[in-house]
Amino acid sequence: MGLSQRVESAIGAAIRQGQGDSAPAQLASALEYSVTPGGARIRPTICLSVAMACGDDKPALSDAAATALELIHCASLVHDDMPCFDDADIRRGKPTVHKAYGEPLALLTGDSLIVMGFEVLARAAPHDCERAVELIRILGKRTGMPFGICAGQGWESEETVDLSAYHQAKTGALFIAATQMGAVAAGQEAEPWQELGARIGEAFQVADDLKDALMEAEQIGKPAHQDEANNRPNAVSELGVPGAVARLNDILSGAIASIPSCPGEAALAQMVRKTADRLVPTAAAQYAAE
Amino acid sequence: MGLSQRVESAIGAAIRQGQGDSAPAQLASALEYSVTPGGARIRPTICLSVAMACGDDKPALSDAAATALELIHCASLVHDDMPCFDDADIRRGKPTVHKAYGEPLALLTGDSLIVMGFEVLARAAPHDCERAVELIRILGKRTGMPFGICAGQGWESEETVDLSAYHQAKTGALFIAATQMGAVAAGQEAEPWQELGARIGEAFQVADDLKDALMEAEQIGKPAHQDEANNRPNAVSELGVPGAVARLNDILSGAIASIPSCPGEAALAQMVRKTADRLVPTAAAQYAAE
Numbered sequence: 001m002g003l004s005q006r007v008e009s010a011i012g013a014a015i016r017q018g019q020g021d022s023a024p025a026q027l028a029s030a031l032e033y034s035v036t037p038g039g040a041r042i043r044p045t046i047c048l049s050v051a052m053a054c055g056d057d058k059p060a061l062s063d064a065a066a067t068a069l070e071l072i073h074c075a076s077l078v079h080d081d082m083p084c085f086d087d088a089d090i091r092r093g094k095p096t097v098h099k100a101y102g103e104p105l106a107l108l109t110g111d112s113l114i115v116m117g118f119e120v121l122a123r124a125a126p127h128d129c130e131r132a133v134e135l136i137r138i139l140g141k142r143t144g145m146p147f148g149i150c151a152g153q154g155w156e157s158e159e160t161v162d163l164s165a166y167h168q169a170k171t172g173a174l175f176i177a178a179t180q181m182g183a184v185a186a187g188q189e190a191e192p193w194q195e196l197g198a199r200i201g202e203a204f205q206v207a208d209d210l211k212d213a214l215m216e217a218e219q220i221g222k223p224a225h226q227d228e229a230n231n232r233p234n235a236v237s238e239l240g241v242p243g244a245v246a247r248l249n250d251i252l253s254g255a256i257a258s259i260p261s262c263p264g265e266a267a268l269a270q271m272v273r274k275t276a277d278r279l280v281p282t283a284a285a286q287y288a289a290e
Numbered sequence: 291m292g293l294s295q296r297v298e299s300a301i302g303a304a305i306r307q308g309q310g311d312s313a314p315a316q317l318a319s320a321l322e323y324s325v326t327p328g329g330a331r332i333r334p335t336i337c338l339s340v341a342m343a344c345g346d347d348k349p350a351l352s353d354a355a356a357t358a359l360e361l362i363h364c365a366s367l368v369h370d371d372m373p374c375f376d377d378a379d380i381r382r383g384k385p386t387v388h389k390a391y392g393e394p395l396a397l398l399t400g401d402s403l404i405v406m407g408f409e410v411l412a413r414a415a416p417h418d419c420e421r422a423v424e425l426i427r428i429l430g431k432r433t434g435m436p437f438g439i440c441a442g443q444g445w446e447s448e449e450t451v452d453l454s455a456y457h458q459a460k461t462g463a464l465f466i467a468a469t470q471m472g473a474v475a476a477g478q479e480a481e482p483w484q485e486l487g488a489r490i491g492e493a494f495q496v497a498d499d500l501k502d503a504l505m506e507a508e509q510i511g512k513p514a515h516q517d518e519a520n521n522r523p524n525a526v527s528e529l530g531v532p533g534a535v536a537r538l539n540d541i542l543s544g545a546i547a548s549i550p551s552c553p554g555e556a557a558l559a560q561m562v563r564k565t566a567d568r569l570v571p572t573a574a575a576q577y578a579a580e
Contacts (some may be wrong), residue, residue, distance in 0.1 A: 020436025022455055027435060027444030079401065084393035103374035105447050107397070111369065114401060118408040120441050122426040129419040136412040136426060145317060146310025150398050154317030156358030157395050163313055231341030 003052075007044045009036055009046070010063040011070055011116045018116050030101045030109040031116075035074045039092055042275065043069040043178045049271045050182025052191065052263030057186055058131070062173060064124035065135050065181040068117040072139065073174055075113035076149050078106055085153070088223065142177035163233070170223050171208075172201030183260075192260040199255035200272065206248045207279035209234040211239065245280065252276045293342075297334045300353040301325055301360055308406050319401045320391045321406075325364045327383055332565065333468045336490060339561045340472025340483065345555030347476055348421065348474040354414035355425050355471040358407040362429065363464055366439050367404035368396055375443070378513065392462035404433070424474045432467035439463050453523070461498075462491030473550075481548040490562065496538045497569035499524040500531065535570065542566045 001009070015035060021029040021033035044066030081096040082103060083086040088096050098106035118136055126131035142148045152170025155161050171175040176197035180190040212227045213236040234246040256269045291299070297346050305325060311320040332357035341352035371378040371386040372393060388396035407514040408426055411475050415422035432438045441459025444449050466487035503526040517524040535536040546559045 002296040022452065023436030023441050024444035024448050026447050027441065031435060075401075079397055082397070084397060088445070102447070105444065107372070107374060108444050109402060111365075112435045112440045112444075114404050115430050115438065118426060119430035119434060122423050122430060125420075125423040125427075128421055130415075132423060133412050133415040133419055137415075138409060140405050140409035140412060142368065144409060145308040145402045146313030147322060148405065150402045151313050151317065154314035154395065154398050154402075155504055157316050157392070158314050162312065210308065 003048055004044060006040065006048065006063065007041050007066055007070070008038065010067040011041075011044070013263050014067050014071065014116060018112060018119075024026070024239060028160075030097055030105050031112060032112065033100060034078050034097050034109050035070065037092065038070075038279065041070060042204070044273075046175065046178040046197075046275070047182040048184075049268055050177075050179050050196075051186045053259075053262050053268040054183050054186035054188045055263055058127045060127045061124050061131055062121045062137070062182065062186040064132075065185045068135070068139055069174060069178055069181065070119045071113045071120065072143050072149075075110040075117070077151050078112040078113070078155065079099055080154065082106055090223070117143075120168055128187075129188065131184055135181050138177050138180050138184065138190060142173040147173060148170065167205055168198065168201070171205045172198050174203065175201035186263070188260075192211055194260040196255055199251050199258060200275070202254065203248055203251040203276060204252065204279060206235045206244055207276075209236050210235075210244055210248070210280065213277040215223075215240065248276070248280060293335060293338055294351065296338065297331050297356055298358070300329070300357040301334070304357050304361065304406060304410050306536065308402060308409075314493065316391060317395055317398055318403065320387055320395050323390060324368050324387050324399050327382065328360075328541070330568065331360060332494070333363055333464050335562075336465065336468040336487075336565070337475075338488075339473040339558055340469050341476045343549075343552050343558040344473055344476035345476045345553055348417045349418045351421055351425070351475040352472065354410045354422075355475045358410045358425070358429055359464060359468055359471065361407040361410065362433050362439075363405045365400040366443075367406070368403070369400040370443065372396055376469075380512060380513070399522070407433075410437075414419065414525075418477075422473055423476065424480065425471050428467050428470050428474065433461040437463060455494055458488065461495045462488050465491035465494065478552070485548040486545055486550075489541055489548060490565070493538055493541040493545065493566060493570065496525045496534055496541065497566075499526050499553050500534055500538070500570065508528065511559060537572060539576065 014034050018031055031063065039231060047066040047069055048062055051065070056062050077091060078097045080086055080089055082098050089099055090096065097109050101268055117139060121132055121136045121139065145151050147169055149170060152166060152173060155166040155169065176194055179193040181196035183193040184190050209227060212224060212234070216224050227237070236246060239247055256272050259268055308321055326376065330450050337356040337359055338352055341355070346352050368383060368387045369380055370376055372388050379389050380386065389400050407429060409424045411422055412430065433440060437459055439460060443458060444465060445456040465519050466484055469483040469487035473483040474480050499517060502514060502524070506514050517527070525537060527538055542562065546562050549555055551560055
């Protein structure tokens with residue numbers, strides 16, 4: 001099974017378990033709607049890639065880790081799209097969950113996906129209890145308060161923002177979780193994998209800034225030029241397009257250099273580079289080459 | 291330490307850990323606001339009472355279970371109070387979280403509390419990994435989809451409602467979790483404790499119907515007469531007040547009879563009876579005595 005198929009299969013199984021046989025039908029339907037069709041599935045892909053680089057000796061744990069990450073990520077998209085935050089109509093090229101199902105079910109969909117993330121990991125515990133608990137611990141830390149994506153979103157309600165804490169929590173947290181959970185699922189320590197996750201998160205942030213500046217809504221499946229419209233600090237306004245592309249490449253080189261020694265180190269470096277190519281919009285690559 | 295003090299101390303410690311030293315200040319403040327002052331803390335009290343009846347050999351696990359239950363319960367109150375659900379202004383005698391902090395922070399407070407519930411259990415795992423994972427599994431099942439309080443709330447968006455599934459998920463789920471988690475924290479099987487939780491949940495539902503019908507807003511700290519106003523099916527409209535009080539007593543007798551054999555069986559029966567006395571509004575007791 002290819003990596004992408006493995007990710008989809010694990011996410012699909014988790015959603016079916018959450019839907020059950022006698023659940024409220026609309027909420028059950030919204031759960032599936034909110035995770036399909038998938039975006040790049042970048043967090044679970046990173047997680048599985050790290051697990052495989054570390055030997056992937058308990059594939060069920062790696063699958064659970066990858067799935068849990070994507071469920072939490074989708075939960076955050078559903079809640080962030082709601083009227084009290086971004087009030088977004090479109091996500092991944094189709095109506096957002098609250099547009100399709102209404103606000104109450106969007107709120108519950110996010111809540112259910114968060115819970116499901118932890119359940120998936122608890123169900124994998126028979127394969128290795130200590131690893132499962134460590135996975136739950138990392139996922140919790142990088143999702144909630146004070147270090148997770150909830151904290152990241154919470155910074156947006158503050159008058160004075162700690163920009164570094166904001167970016168690390170809002171974008172970085174789930175990438176750190178992705179590399180650390182991949183390693184832990186395969187029996188490795190979490191700590192040495194933090195830097196790789198943090199750097200991929202930074203790269204992702206810069207790439208997102210580039211996409212927002214250079215691409216149109218139909219290409220990215222959500223409203224474009226939002227940073228400029230909302231006067232948000234971003235890499236393109238600070239560095240210009242060529243500067244932002246150069247910064248992205250610097251970060252990725254640092255990411256690759258930070259990969260801890262492991263059996264699949266070379267393949268993992270290649271994956272990071274490939275992810276980078278997918279992240280950088282063609283327009284930006286052309287811009288940089290000129 | 292008394293039981294109530296033990297509950298408050300464990301909840302306070304969890305919130306402080308979630309606030310950290312460098313979190314967004316308003317969200318950190320909203321976390322504490324949302325769990326204090328406590329209501330009856332009835333779920334954690336039941337959980338600890340069951341754990342103590344079963345020997346409470348790992349008090350840190352029992353504390354974590356009790357805390358996790360209350361955090362999830364508070365999360366559900368914060369989200370249910372939001373404008374897209376009950377649009378409530380007052381809870382526990384003070385402004386609801388979205389009234390005090392705004393909708394974005396209320397949404398994030400609920401999300402953070404859910405995550406924190408699972409984190410608290412994962413942090414207690416060094417005391418017994420298998421028990422901790424079983425606690426996480428039960429909490430997840432009774433919080434999310436298809437059987438948990440999210441499912442219960444989800445039924446409210448359906449045109450045709452499975453009333454039994456609705457009540458068991460909406461009100462019963464966290465009481466089942468409370469008895470089962472208390473037992474599991476103390477090393478017992480979960481299954482024999484399901485009936486006690488389910489019956490306490492039913493009793494709670496009937497008591498809530500009585501309170502809604504008989505008491506005024508200032509006495510219950512939230513709007514009264516909502517069932518009548520919204521034409522919701524409830525025990526008082528079906529059975530009348532004396533009938534509902536009789537039904538409540540029947541359920542509680544059944545609850546006490548269902549308590550599995552355990553060292554603290556007698557004390558636990560007393561706790562259930564005492565909880566019942568607290569649940570029944572004085573007005574209803576007088577009504578029934580007349």
